[in-house]
Amino acid sequence: MLIKDTKFIKSAASKEGFLDGGRMEIAVAGKSNVGKSSFINMLVNRNHAARVSNTPGRTRLVNYFDVLTDKGEFVLTDLPGYGFAKVSKEEKANWGKLMEGYFETVGNVRVFVLIDIRHGPSYDDIGLIEYLYFKAVPFYIVANKSDKLSRSQIQKAKKEIAATLKTGDANIIVVSSLKKTGREDVLDVVERLMTESLEVESGELKVESGELKVEK
Ligand SMILES: Nc1nc2c(ncn2[C@@H]2O[C@H](COP(=O)(O)OP(=O)(O)OP(=O)(O)O)[C@@H](O)[C@H]2O)c(=O)[nH]1
Ligand SMILES: [Mg+2]
Numbered sequence: 001m002l003i004k005d006t007k008f009i010k011s012a013a014s015k016e017g018f019l020d021g022g023r024m025e026i027a028v029a030g031k032s033n034v035g036k037s038s039f040i041n042m043l044v045n046r047n048h049a050a051r052v053s054n055t056p057g058r059t060r061l062v063n064y065f066d067v068l069t070d071k072g073e074f075v076l077t078d079l080p081g082y083g084f085a086k087v088s089k090e091e092k093a094n095w096g097k098l099m100e101g102y103f104e105t106v107g108n109v110r111v112f113v114l115i116d117i118r119h120g121p122s123y124d125d126i127g128l129i130e131y132l133y134f135k136a137v138p139f140y141i142v143a144n145k146s147d148k149l150s151r152s153q154i155q156k157a158k159k160e161i162a163a164t165l166k167t168g169d170a171n172i173i174v175v176s177s178l179k180k181t182g183r184e185d186v187l188d189v190v191e192r193l194m195t196e197s198l199e200v201e202s203g204e205l206k207v208e209s210g211e212l213k214v215e216k
Pocket of ligand 1: 035175
């Protein structure tokens with residue numbers, strides 16, 4: 001699949017600003033600093049479509065991009081990160097409200113949950129995954145920063161992530177947004193999502209809540 005063009009649509013700070021969910025949307029979620037904005041830039045082949053920062057918690061808004069491909073159009077959404085320790089309780093509550101509002105409003109969405117391949121899913125990642133599973137929102141795990149590991153470490157990490165989330169390795173896409181590796185694998189998934197029927201069986205990952213291994 002070819003990405004032909006990408007346009008920034010808008011930022012939304014509250015429910016009123018969310019798109020109404022007519023077009024297929026791919027939302028990129030994950031903890032602060034995991035590389036969501038970098039991942040979006042890699043995917044659309046632009047250096048500065050989404051703002052990358054060394055300061056965690058930079059993206060506080062829901063940012064929408066319109067992506068034109070040779071297979072049609074979709075909306076790519078950069079969600080604000082979570083799990084940043086220095087954020088106040090109030091800000092955390094605001095994040096939760098914003099995200100719940102987002103998932104209540106959005107229609108045709110699939111979520112790419114970015115995790116750091118070196119650390120596996122965090123407690124907050126698992127919380128999000130359980131929420132998505134509960135809401136029957138289809139999602140994929142994108143294991144980022146693979147440039148930090150050797151090939152054998154990547155295989156080992158992938159197995160561990162799959163075991164933690166009780167899913168198959170196939171649901172985990174390994175990428176390095178920095179080195180731009182794994183892009184084709186992601187595009188293959190996007191293409192499949194665009195061409196398949198809208199009635200996708202939800203819960204791509206068979207996570208059974210209560211049985212998850214959480215770090216705490
Ligand atoms: N080594 C390595 N660093 C990366 C990779 N992807 C992103 N980074 C770095 O991680 C930092 C955070 O990247 P962002 O893309 O801003 O992360 P984010 O998830 O959008 O962060 P927030 O908007 O704060 O939630 C930056 O310094 C990036 O250069 C990667 O694949 N490998
Ligand atoms: Mg960001």
